[in-house]
Amino acid sequence: MIRNSAFAFLGIIVINVLIIYSFLYMPFMFSTFYPSFLPGPIYDFNPIKYAESFPVSTNYSSLTSGNSQPLFIYNISGKPILGQIIDILKLNSSQVTPEAYWRVANLAGFFSNYTITKNYSVYFLNPYYYDNISEQPNVTEIYLNISDVYASPFYTSYPPSDKVNTSFSFITTDSFSIQSYASWNFTNIEWHFGGNISQNESYYYYTATFNLNKYIVVNNSHYYYDGSLSTRITVKPWGVSPNVISSYVVYNQSLSIPLILHLSANSVKHQIGNYSYVLTPSYPPKVNPEFYGYIFYNYLVYLSLKVNVYNGSSPITFILLNGSKVYATEERYFNFTLDLKETSISPKTFNISLYTYDSIKVGSYYVDRYWSPGYIIICPQIYIIDNGNLKLFKLNFFIQNNMIETPPDWVFNHEAFTEIYGNNYANMYLQQVGYYYGLNKLLSEIVKNFTTDEKYEKYLSWELLLLSSEISMQINYSNPAQNYTMALLSKEGSEYQAFMQMVYIVSWSLWYTTFNGSYYFLGKWIPWTYGLFTGFSIPSFYNKTAILPYIILNSSNASYLFFNIESFRVTSWWYENSSPGNGSIHMDHFNVYSYVPKEGDVLVLHKYYNFSNIVYIPTSSTEFIVMENISNGPDGI
Numbered sequence: 001m002i003r004n005s006a007f008a009f010l011g012i013i014v015i016n017v018l019i020i021y022s023f024l025y026m027p028f029m030f031s032t033f034y035p036s037f038l039p040g041p042i043y044d045f046n047p048i049k050y051a052e053s054f055p056v057s058t059n060y061s062s063l064t065s066g067n068s069q070p071l072f073i074y075n076i077s078g079k080p081i082l083g084q085i086i087d088i089l090k091l092n093s094s095q096v097t098p099e100a101y102w103r104v105a106n107l108a109g110f111f112s113n114y115t116i117t118k119n120y121s122v123y124f125l126n127p128y129y130y131d132n133i134s135e136q137p138n139v140t141e142i143y144l145n146i147s148d149v150y151a152s153p154f155y156t157s158y159p160p161s162d163k164v165n166t167s168f169s170f171i172t173t174d175s176f177s178i179q180s181y182a183s184w185n186f187t188n189i190e191w192h193f194g195g196n197i198s199q200n201e202s203y204y205y206y207t208a209t210f211n212l213n214k215y216i217v218v219n220n221s222h223y224y225y226d227g228s229l230s231t232r233i234t235v236k237p238w239g240v241s242p243n244v245i246s247s248y249v250v251y252n253q254s255l256s257i258p259l260i261l262h263l264s265a266n267s268v269k270h271q272i273g274n275y276s277y278v279l280t281p282s283y284p285p286k287v288n289p290e291f292y293g294y295i296f297y298n299y300l301v302y303l304s305l306k307v308n309v310y311n312g313s314s315p316i317t318f319i320l321l322n323g324s325k326v327y328a329t330e331e332r333y334f335n336f337t338l339d340l341k342e343t344s345i346s347p348k349t350f351n352i353s354l355y356t357y358d359s360i361k362v363g364s365y366y367v368d369r370y371w372s373p374g375y376i377i378i379c380p381q382i383y384i385i386d387n388g389n390l391k392l393f394k395l396n397f398f399i400q401n402n403m404i405e406t407p408p409d410w411v412f413n414h415e416a417f418t419e420i421y422g423n424n425y426a427n428m429y430l431q432q433v434g435y436y437y438g439l440n441k442l443l444s445e446i447v448k449n450f451t452t453d454e455k456y457e458k459y460l461s462w463e464l465l466l467l468s469s470e471i472s473m474q475i476n477y478s479n480p481a482q483n484y485t486m487a488l489l490s491k492e493g494s495e496y497q498a499f500m501q502m503v504y505i506v507s508w509s510l511w512y513t514t515f516n517g518s519y520y521f522l523g524k525w526i527p528w529t530y531g532l533f534t535g536f537s538i539p540s541f542y543n544k545t546a547i548l549p550y551i552i553l554n555s556s557n558a559s560y561l562f563f564n565i566e567s568f569r570v571t572s573w574w575y576e577n578s579s580p581g582n583g584s585i586h587m588d589h590f591n592v593y594s595y596v597p598k599e600g601d602v603l604v605l606h607k608y609y610n611f612s613n614i615v616y617i618p619t620s621s622t623e624f625i626v627m628e629n630i631s632n633g634p635d636g637i
Helices: 010-029 047-053 081-089 098-112 425-449 454-473 484-490 495-506
Strands: 042-045 055-058 072-074 114-125 142-151 161-198 201-218 222-236 239-241 244-251 255-264 267-272 276-281 286-291 293-310 316-321 324-329 333-343 350-362 365-387 390-403 511-521 524-536 550-553 559-564 572-576 602-607 620-630
Touching: 042 425, 047 081, 047 098, 047 142, 047 425, 055 081, 081 098, 081 350, 081 365, 098 114, 098 142, 098 350, 098 425, 114 454, 114 484, 142 425, 142 484, 161 244, 161 255, 161 286, 161 350, 161 365, 161 390, 201 244, 201 255, 222 244, 239 255, 255 293, 293 316, 293 350, 293 365, 316 333, 324 333, 333 350, 425 454, 425 484, 425 495, 454 495, 454 524, 484 495, 495 511, 495 524, 524 602
Parallel strands: 042 142, 201 276, 293 390
Antiparallel strands: 055 072, 114 142, 161 201, 161 293, 201 222, 222 239, 244 255, 255 286, 267 276, 293 333, 316 324, 316 350, 350 365, 365 390, 511 524, 511 602, 524 559, 550 620, 559 572, 602 620
16 A cells, blocks of 8 residues: 655655665765766667567467466467467367467457557666676666557457268169170191001091180170180090180270180091091080170269358368369358269279368468368278179278268357457557566666676676666656556556566566565554565675665575565665675664564565466465574664
8 A cells, every 4th residue: 555645755755765876876986987888779669579479388278178277378498479379370160169269369469450659658777887897787878668559359250160961872873794705716727647546446636726706795785806816726536625715805904804615526436447447526626605794883972961161251161072172162051962973893982071261361470270070981892793604793882971070069159259359368468478578578688788798697687677676766656557567658657556567577587575564654654565576696896784784585695675665766775695794785773664574584485477367477486584684773673
């Protein structure tokens, strides 16, 4: 609670301020060292680039949980939030709920739907150099122009999705037959004496060329020549060698149909004289052909699709057959039937898929969004009915339906669009993380740029804290601003809002805490709030005795600053965590502020500040024990 009455006597405040600042500058007033600094640079601060590069990890469980969990988690080793927002906006409706999607889209407005106003605030910063002999940091004044940037939500539709109903049927349209056929003749006949069979019996045989002409007969009416075959045969009274000629005819360069011919001959007995006989084979040989026939069937296959398209921004739905587009429409509701021809002679497998697509522009980024519910495979399998030399080839159809027929329930049952966009997450993120994370990074860059000697690097965090405190000190105390960022931009706000600028800026790097105490003024104790910072080293040049009390935390050597929040311009106290008599800062007869932590007290300090439930910033906490409080003033302080 701010007590404006405490500032009625400005003279006391001015005296306190002069005491502190006279201490700060006294070393240089009596020094013969006159550093030659560079002219003061001007920095234009725009939070957009820092907000875009803010490192986070995506909380993937929050995308489908249906609860208002943080979507992103600050992670110093994470990836820039902008790229992860774009990645989430590319997800389909099975991967992210409408609530999570719209929250991310709302947040995306910080880089896609912002306005840089003509107003900006100028802060004058005066860096402290680290001793009286160096030129580090080598600049005395810095001008910081902080732009007033306002962001609005990015409005967009939820990604498209489909509800798909399928049905399958087929009919047999006709059939056709294929048969092997042949004609033949014999040429080049030569007779030979075979020899004696017994004392009064001998035989003759002949050889001949068996010429075979092959044909394919289609539907019992169309004959197609398919080549010839010549084989030399030997015909004896008791048989033909070879007695079987096997071949085949080829249809459509792929289908072979057997053709088998069986050859035989009769024995003819001729009597010569009264007691002698001669055996000869009959001519020509008998040919018994064995023709084969196949019957194939043609089918007409129907796959009917009934599709409802939900959400999206002017989505287009494509139907693909074996990977090729066969249909496209922008209709939200449509029926489509695929007519597929099949034949049992060479059946084909059909893969039918669909997807719905749209594209949105987010700032300068184009985001393509797809809904691919799956696919259906029509897989024909041949079965054969064997009827002697006639085979009937028919088809059975097996359907592999890998289609998601209905999108997730959350597509239809979810929080209202207007409820999600009732919050301006884009501006909240920009004004909280963008400004304060950005200022932390910019001030750190400034300090590094002008501290070129590596031996002073350990003081960079100390300098960062001082520059942050100078921003706070330049905010004029008035009625509370709308929020902390508005206090920063307008340079007007409550004392607490002024102090918290420093907490928000340095909490990315340093430990901090606040606690309640009192301020003794005009004969009474007035409630106050105090702030404590640690996690940096103070240049030994500033560790002068007889100035302020100090406390020792955990017997460590870490340094910290102690601020009186609600009387911020009156005091800014340095503390050094070192043992007494080692250059520590202390003050005799300290009797104005209470409660200064006492020996044995446990102080919990924090790092990071969690701003919102959209981007979660995990805060760290650690306990410090007050080992010693060096002061001999009244009230045990």
